[in-house]
Amino acid sequence: MSDGSSTEVLVAMLRREIAGRAPGERLPSSRDLIARHGVGPVTVSRAIAQLAAEGAVVTRPGSGTFVAVRRARPDDRAADTSWQTVALAGRPHVPDTDPTGGAGPGDASGQGGDAADAVGALPDGTISLAGGYLHENLQPTRALGAALARAARRPDAWRRAPAVGLAPLRAVLARQAGPGVSPEDVLVTGGGQGALSMLFRAISAAGSPVLVESPTYPGALAAARAAGLRPVPVPADEDGIRPDLLADAFAMTGARLLYCQPTFHNPTGAVLAPERRRQVVDVARAAGAFVVEDDFARHLGHGRPVPAPLVADDRDGTIVHVTSLTKPASPSLRIGAVVARGPVMGRLRGMRTVDDFFVARPLQEAAVELLSTPSWDRHLRTLAAALRERCGVLADALARELPEWTPARLPVGGLHLWQRLPDRVADGAVADAARVRGVAVNAGRRYFPAEPPAAHLRLSFAAAADPAELVEAARRLAAAVAG
Template sequence: MSTLLVSDRRIGGTGLATVLGSWRRPGPAYAALADAVRRAVLAGDLPLATRVPGERELATALGVSRTTTSGAYGLLRDEGYLVSRQGSGTVTALPEDRARAGDALPLHRPLAADGVVDLTIAACPAPRELHDAARRAVDALPRHAGHGYAPLGLDVLRAAIADRYTARGTPTTPDQVLVTTGAQHAIALLVRTHAGPGDRVVVEQPTYPHAIDAARAAGARPVPVPTGRDGTDLDLLESTVRQVAPRLVYLVPDHHNPTGATMSAEGRERVRALARRTGTVVAGDEVLTDLTLAGPEPASWSGDGRAARVVAIGSMSKSHWGGLRVGWLRGPADLVARLALARRSADLGTAVLDQLVAVELLRLGDGPLADRRDRLRAGRDLLARLLAERLPAWRFAVPRGGQALWVDLGAPVSSALSALALAHGVRVAPGPAFGVDGGLEDRLRLPFTVEPDELRRAVDGLALAWAALGAPGQGDAAPVAGGLPGATAGLV
């Protein structure tokens, strides 16, 4: 038995051939083709509930006999990775046991016990400037006390955020900014306002797990579009938007969580054009934008700011401190006003003192950010070196920004590895935690935000867990190379 979802879309023979890449290997061709399709499903490159091309169409696209495609499809049906229904064609699926395992994987567990390195949360400690910023905020509090309710956010903070966007090339006025209680609040508010039961919300696969949670909490159905070292598959994004008519699209364009990829300037313009053409609201999560560790800072997600259906989400949590629950949403003034009204059912405004602390930190400009980037750069390089030494079979790209490596384990064992790792003193989030439908079992996210000694202990624990697992694929060592995913020298 397999998990079968209602099919929203179809991939053609040429498209599937592109996804599979160089799939041929020694042995029966049908088995090699089945292996390639299976890997694509587990990695999320071929989303669940996607209608695959017919056997004849795929055979033509791949330049093989129909016997090969028929044999591959037959094997995949027997395993549960393809399911055929009369009138619906053949769609991708997961075997029932694997689907259940993916659904049962919580990302956040109880706080780590002594001696356990917790890598489930990618977050740095507070900057040294926080204490003085908090003291100045307390001194400023009498000028902003009043009744304490500000559903849109304090004027002084909205102006500071607007100035940041303007400086990045997106002219912004304070009435285009809504202050929220963290970026997650902004995501949930945006989803709840635009989508309800049965509506589609398009997300990347993999993506930030709590964006998926927000869609499901609203009763909406998240529809995945693959993303990887080269960024989001924009062709498939466009076709998905055309086919499923989503109420909202949620993307992470900068130093993507978890893959680390950054969307090109051309890609951003293409997405903005898609929003204008279809009338679909497209949200770009920019919480990691300030954490560029190499090369230029990414272009502003909102461009010149004139795309009425494009929304940007930001936060203080990754750039400064997770305990400072201040986020924001930048969009058209009428949307900002509507969201401020919608929030009243659950939230009457972000804490005033927290907002004033955010103002003081933003006034410091790049100072706290420079220290944070130095820390992350050192952690990234250390983790890459440790993995090359202790776990050379694992493959990954060294990202030019963000907080984590997205590792290809070479085998669908992420959940098993995460369970074993805890017994060896390290807690990690398995790949399925970042997907819509239980795939991504060959991937693992490893943040480099903890102290160097903890990072060393974490890799030691992972190496022991990998050995206990039987170390599948350990024979092929993969060197670590620098660079942006999708650029020269990057490895997946």
Template sequence: MWKPDRQSKEPIYVQIADHLERRISYGEFPPGSLLPSERKLSEQLSVNRSTVILAFAELRSMGIIESRTGSGTRVSKTIWGATPKHTPNWSRYAEGGSFLPNLPFMRRIREALTQQPSLIDFASGELSADLAPIDEITMLMSEHKYTSYLGYDNPQGYIPLRQALVSYLAKYRGIQTTESSILITSGSQQSLYLITQCLLSPGDAVAIEDPSYCYSLPMFQSAGLRLFRLPVDRHGVRPEDVRSLYKKHRIKMVFMNPNFQNPTGTVFEAERRKQLLDVASELGLPIVEDDPFSLTAYEGEPPSPIKSMDSIGSVLYIGSFSKIAASGLRIGWMVAPRTIVERLADARQQMDFGLSVIPQQVAAQFLKSSYFEPHLDRLRMQLKFKQDLLIESLRRELPDHVQFTVPQGGLHLWCKLVPEVHDGKLLEEAIRRGVVFVPGSVYGSDSGYVRFTYARAKADEIGPGIAKFAEALRELIGESNGPR
């Protein structure tokens, strides 16, 4: 983000005025559009509000902007000449379309992280750089010659990567499949998008867990789907609830995240998995299994996917490298019946003509390399270390105000606050103090829950980050004393 040059001889207010004038001339702020408020702009640029007031006055004197009490400051409609021009109403276009924007809390979190890179990040669901296999991938790229062909690849995905995934899924996930039943995607989210857009129709009813990461994805509402919730207890969802929703609403599909569920960390009980497959078989109901966290299990064997128990083909299985290797590779996959893979590959080809072949080659080499298993061992150890730091910090800072169950894998800790506080006020107070998290209501829960993700923050940031969160919480509940 642009900032004024404090070493320049040109006054800061003039720099700001020039910067805004350029953005207006480039069409970023069309005639009639609303500019950021003086307060917001001063926060973004780290300057006094009086400096922004001077910059606005400079632009007003040139007829570039207009200010009205109660209506804010707008770009002049007669800018660059006396005759109004017929500029498209970009605000109306931005508010139109069928694809909905992210939830307000998620947009606010992204905005805060962009504007304040120093924020301690307990919100982002991705691995920090020290957890990613950067050195291993660098070595692989130096050891192997990658393709000299840079044209479009197979829309279903790079064949050697699909072949490597056949072995990976059999060895690590107990899933028997073939390369023709695998579709490579740019991560789990694209898999979900293709399913909601191509296999379901507006008005269809689907079941999701409650709380659920799916609830935070506007793509379901954008597709016109009706969402019905399956409450998650300490053993996961209850299969009979699926049957009840089918009878009441004729649900067309069930979306599940059974292993170290996001956000609760719950592992779906084995007996319930069998019961769910029986219900799905009886009703002819597809299950979409999103399984990004299983290989992060801290001790013992990772929990098996539902797909490994699926003998009749009820489950569409989704996986990704994002939570076990590197989100920047943008490699995910779906295991599905051949007809579904072909349908979704055709749709994806219409969207982007397929993924870049080079990341797919890197992923294929990494899966087959001697680096993969040691990386997983190191990842589990470091995630467990960060989780321990987080739990220790919460127990030290907020012994009476936070309740949680410690998950045995994954990246998240789901916490209930005692007493409940307003989600939005807590988030803003935390951002003000230098830390960011995800309010529980983003995932469909009642107010009073938060999700802390400990994979993104550095180990030495976790204690200070929780201390800042504790300060924000105590401010809202009216406590002045620190932890006991």
């Protein structure tokens, strides 16, 4: 071995030698190792340091290097965590949503829905119609890289950011929310999910009811339950939540909070009808309640005009608006915002100083760079065309391959088709069979806060690599249904 030989090679040799020696036995000196293996003193020093860090050897200055006592590995004894059952008694229990991408039975994205995108966990060759993010080839990767590079070159890029967020970013997000919103009404958050968690804890006391559309986003249900709240379903149809039933729900439960998605609802894709938008706000105001408007999909339209957010016409703080850049850009652009007025904003600012102090400045700077360049508008136009095409391709493929299924209503925005299944067909069974056939889908039961009225699948047309994969996915899904 020459002086240029890697430290890893010498480490491997010494491991074999250590395995044949007794604990406490002295290893050859550095001089002997240099002569025996033909390496330099730096290589020997690095190898011994690595073995010492691993706990394989013990070095004693002036005496030499010795084989360490072999201790039992931590996994040699079964861990006993039963004591935690007692310690956690009384705390709200939220089923594990595995935001890192684990999958629950019958649902390739886990209970958290979009919050648990399992693309990385799928077997090779599986086509994903699951999860809630854009495929990488739909993300503005080049623009994101350029924005982050420009942000990193700023002299103040690594200074502490203000707790409420950078002023330029708050100004951009305020403009997007509507002319009546000022930058002072905006609090920058680490994505939309973090914003929901803060809001549920800030607005309602543990044990309180929170009204939600049925179906709705499972990540919101998980956040509400983690805050100790009790989700109460309010039926929705193809025009959004029903104001008549909403008024009844407020009266029956005494709730002071409604969570809803008026624009490109997840999972149905519905847009709250114009006449209902005012009714929902009036009903909530009459009940003395807040409306959390989750506007996650504003930039996911398919080319048609998008209604203004509810918060744009709000003057008395009834609407608390949530937005995010993760859906139209990248799941790793963890930038979101809350628009709120009055004492609730004071609560949120106080929680920020307890939870995480502030959102990382380089990420905020990158968001400013991204939103302030023409490339962002070009990306949104390209994305709208791609989503419209993919939506049509998947719908047509399903109609050909599964003609007995009722066609899903084509959304005018968002990332999903909400497919009702025929009677006596179980969504979990279909999802499990589809995964065996190499296609991942979301079982619809996870999107209902109570018993689902019918079986559904949520099918993403944005998670696959290209339209051709959507056609193949429909073929595999039909094969899974046929058994």
